[in-house]
Amino acid sequence: MPELPKYNGTSDPKEHVTTYTYAVNGNDIKNDEIESVLLKKFGETLSNGAMMWYHNLAPNSIDSFTMLADSFTKGHASTIKVATRKYDVLKIKQRENEMLWEFVSRFQMERMELPPVSNDWKVQAFTQGLNERSSVASKELKQNLIEYPAAT
DSSP, rough: OOOOBBBBBOOHHHHHHHHHHHHHHHHHHHHHHHHHHHHHHGGGGEEEEEEEHTTTTTTTTSSSSHHHHHHHHHGGGSSSOHHHHHHHHTTTTOOTOHHHHHHHHOOOHHHHHHHOOOOOHHHHHHHHOOOOTTTTTHHHHHHHHHHOOOOO
């Protein structure tokens, strides 16, 4: 197993599952052995409360790694604080001399680095992040988003 940071219950559980899955799949393991390795080694990537959660699983209650990953993600979903995520996405602002297309691109890149937030929050953050003074296009777009809220 490659060295992975142990999950201690304070970060995004989906990110941990993804990192773990890529690490296992990146090794020279035969395709028919991957599922078994994913299941057997997952506990070694956990610590603290996450390890307790893993050891408290009922015997023979997990049939696949997909089931384990789903249970793990649901069991640790509360570790992601919604208010923090909303606040983080609302901090992305268009800079004074930043062109609209540059802001759109940077907003997307920075948003992808944050934990997931609802579409409503993304639209709100993007609209609030637009700098009306930076360009006519930004000002018009912001006005249109306020008048005609985006559905998606």
